[in-house]
Amino acid sequence: MSELRDIIVVGAGPAGLSAALTASGLGLDVLVLDEQPALGGQLYRNIEKANEQTLKILGSDYGRGRHLIEKFRNSNAEHLAGATVWNIEANGNVYYSKAGQSSEIRGKHVILAIGAAERSVPFPGWTLPGVMGAGAVDSNFKSSGTIPEGPVVFAGSGPLFLSTLGHMTSLGVEIGAVLDTTPQGNLLAALPFLPRAMKRLDYFLKGAGMLLNLRRLGIKYAKGINGYEAHGRDRVEKVSYSSKNGVQHVEAGVFLVHEGLVPRCDFTQLLGLKHCWDAAQRYWYPQINHVGATEIDTIYVVGDGAFVHGGMPAITKGSLAAVDIAGKLNALPLDSKTVTLAKLEKKLSSELDFRPFVDVLFRPRSNLFKMSDQTLVCRCEEVTAGEIRRAINEGCLDSNETKAITRCGMGRCQGRMCGSALNEIIIDELNRQPLDTQPLRMRPPVRNISLAELSQLSLFKNRVR
């Protein structure tokens, strides 16, 4: 493997695959690094080995990935599975770990296609075995063909919440209850975006069909839920939830939660890129231009890691970045680059017709991060919201100071599970605007690797800074 590549793509989901195959189609030398064992990211996880039954249940949103991966396989782009990237530098150096060994490689350009993750929202009992992300269990089904044993209680809101619910009902999972946390005022606020969204009537029909199906199956469906807790000894046994009707309980063998998706910003934050705040969806996203370029010339960000738009737009965003880089590397004449970009941008805009409506319709509830003092915020170091609040009231001014005092964010997940909750507590306690806060600082290695592995890392012989 040569040490300098035209493009290194990090992530083999829809955006990364699309970027890679577009770029390699234009004659560029592309390497895709991905930590998952198989191509496809979360959306298309394990699709190359999916059987007919699975494809039928998961529908075209999943099946579409086959075509993309086929095209990728037929391209000249190279793919390394099980390669966990743990550092990226502004000059295009990328460090990754595979099978217990770390290597360094360099790209003229690096395309970050890291994707999104389920928003991590602490609540009492969320560390109990059996409490999982709803999307997590959906992804897990794709690669393992296993389904959760009921009664399964669902709580949350958002498009992925509904599609997972649809999949699990089709799979015959025993569903104990569905607790919808979507604030009921959202619909009114989303109405101005309805006309544009109506262009995607198919989505409305799908959503309506799903809800009708729940009713047909006699599944308990509660709206306007504003909080929930998991109870049990060694695993979840019961879920309690509150609404304006007070607190109620339901038995649970597995509790699936989903409060929306957020871009994974660890690498963009590590690179010190400027981030913006989305007030509707309450998340950070890296500042990029219309083709995914960042303020660092080498670095591009595509897909849901740039902003959560979903699978189809991710594919288009991947192509946009690839075409732009091809122009920079003189693999594409200026006029054809301009024409291609314009076409792709038009495609993206129509793919996003549904999005403003969805983003407001599924705006998170305002008490999302108003957890009680007893709630464990940091799962790894077991730090409670109360301990964090005390540290803030004793003078900690940002996430990093609070981390140093309380150890919140210092454990094995390195703040990925508690980081946004920690920052939200600071916003609340100190009455700050999100943009005036400093989220947890990222430092390499951004994924956990052993010291032994680090010490054996052989660096470039002729290293250029």
Place this chain on the structure above:
Amino acid sequence: MFKPYHQNFEKTVTIEFEGIEFRVPDTITVAAAVLSYAGENHTSISPVSAKKRAPHCFMGICYECLMEINGIPDQQACIVKVEEGMKINRQLGFSGGGEL
């Protein structure tokens, strides 16, 4: 906690979890195999309180699935695929103040 939905897998492999052999589909991750075929409800314990923990994210973020795989500790079982003859163990050591 999980059960197989279908058994139409092209290939299966034999793994060993805590000394017992299981046959599982070859596409499955270690975490998924432990929670379904091996019938377990937890994959690790909290290093602070020694309370039982199980996968939460299934995609490499939460680190609740750290297990010993083929003798190497602290592997993320949710992103490692099973392989023929793989030996998997839970890690029961912890540094905190709880009791086992």
